[in-house]
Amino acid sequence: MGLLIVAGGLMAGCASLTSQQAEQKVAGQKLQEALTKQTTANQELEGKLARLQLLLLEKEAKNKDLDQRLDEAILEVVRAKAKLRSLESKAEAVSTLAEGEIALKALKANVPGAEKDADFLQAEQLLKASGLELKKENYGGALYLAAQAKGIIYERQERSTGRENTPMMAGEVPFASPLPLRLVSSSKIREGPGLDSKVLFTLPEKSTLVGYSYKGLWVRVRTQDTRSGWVYYNLIAGR
Numbered sequence: 001m002g003l004l005i006v007a008g009g010l011m012a013g014c015a016s017l018t019s020q021q022a023e024q025k026v027a028g029q030k031l032q033e034a035l036t037k038q039t040t041a042n043q044e045l046e047g048k049l050a051r052l053q054l055l056l057l058e059k060e061a062k063n064k065d066l067d068q069r070l071d072e073a074i075l076e077v078v079r080a081k082a083k084l085r086s087l088e089s090k091a092e093a094v095s096t097l098a099e100g101e102i103a104l105k106a107l108k109a110n111v112p113g114a115e116k117d118a119d120f121l122q123a124e125q126l127l128k129a130s131g132l133e134l135k136k137e138n139y140g141g142a143l144y145l146a147a148q149a150k151g152i153i154y155e156r157q158e159r160s161t162g163r164e165n166t167p168m169m170a171g172e173v174p175f176a177s178p179l180p181l182r183l184v185s186s187s188k189i190r191e192g193p194g195l196d197s198k199v200l201f202t203l204p205e206k207s208t209l210v211g212y213s214y215k216g217l218w219v220r221v222r223t224q225d226t227r228s229g230w231v232y233y234n235l236i237a238g239r
Contacts, residue, residue: 050217050233054175057211057238061179062118069122069152093130093139096146100127103153110157117176119156123149169193172215179211181221182239189229193218200229208239 104123107114114120130145168174172193185205190197193215203209209221209231219236222228 047216051214054179054211054214054219054233057179057181057236058175058177060238062177065177069148072148090134090137090139093134093142093146096143096150097127097130097134100130100146100149100153103150103157107153107157114156117156119152119177123152123156126152168213169215172213172220174213175211180239181209181211181219181236183207183209183231183235184237185235187231187235189221189223189227189231190218191229193220193230197230201227209236211236 100123104120104127107120107123126145126149130142130149133139133142133145183203183205186202187207188199188202191200192198203223207223209223211219211221213220214233215230217233218230219233220228221231221236
C-alpha cells in the first residue's frame with residue numbers, strides 16, 4: 001500500500017512538473033513574439049526617421065540653391081539696370097533668349113513632370129524677366145537673365161540624363177535634385193544598400209559627396225572623383 005502511495009505521489013509530481021514546463025514554454029513563446037514585434041516596430045520607426053531626415057536634407061539643399069541663384073540673378077539685374085548702355089548687342093540678347101525658350105520647351109517635352117520642378121519654374125521666370133528687359137532695351141540685363149535660365153535648364157537636363165543612365169533597383173527612390181552631402185565620420189562606401197554588401201572604399205570624416213537616391217536606410221552617393229556606392233543614412237549630413 002505504501003508503495004502505491006509513493007508511486008501516486010511521484011506521478012502527481014511529474015504531472016505538475018510537466019504542466020509547469022508547458023506553461024513556461026508558452027510564456028517563452030509569448031515573450032519571443034513580443035520581442036519580435038518590438039524589433040519590427042523599431043526597424044519600421046528607424047526607416048521612417050531615415051526617410052524624414054533625407055527628405056529634410058533634400059529640401060534644405062533645394063532651398064539653399066534656389067535662394068543663392070535668385071540673389072545672384074537679382075543682383076545682376078540691378079547692376080544691369082543701372083547702366084544706361086551696355087556692350088552687349090540686341091541680336092545677342094535676342095538669340096540667347098530664344099535659345100533659352102527652346103531649351104525650356106525641350107525640357108518640358110523630354111522630362112515627365114518637369115513643369116512642376118522648381119528649376120523649371122525658376123528658369124521660366126528668368127526668361128520672362130529677360131523678355132521684359134529686352135523690351136526696355138536693357139540688352140545686358142536681358143542677356144544675363146537668359147544665360148542664367150539656360151544654365152539652369154541644361155543642368156537639369158544633365159541630371160535627368162545621368163539618372164536615366166543609372167539603373168534603379170526595386171525600392172530605390174531618387175531625390176528631386178542631387179544633394180550636397182558630407183560625412184560626419186570615417187565611413188565605408190558599399191557596393192549595395194546593406195551591411196552584407198562589399199566594401200568598395202573608405203572615406204575620411206568631412207569628405208564631400210553628392211546623394212542621388214535612397215533605399216531604406218541607405219543612400220546612393222558619388223564622390224568628387226566620380227566613384228559611387230552606398231552609405232548608411234546616419235553617417236551623412238548636409239553641407
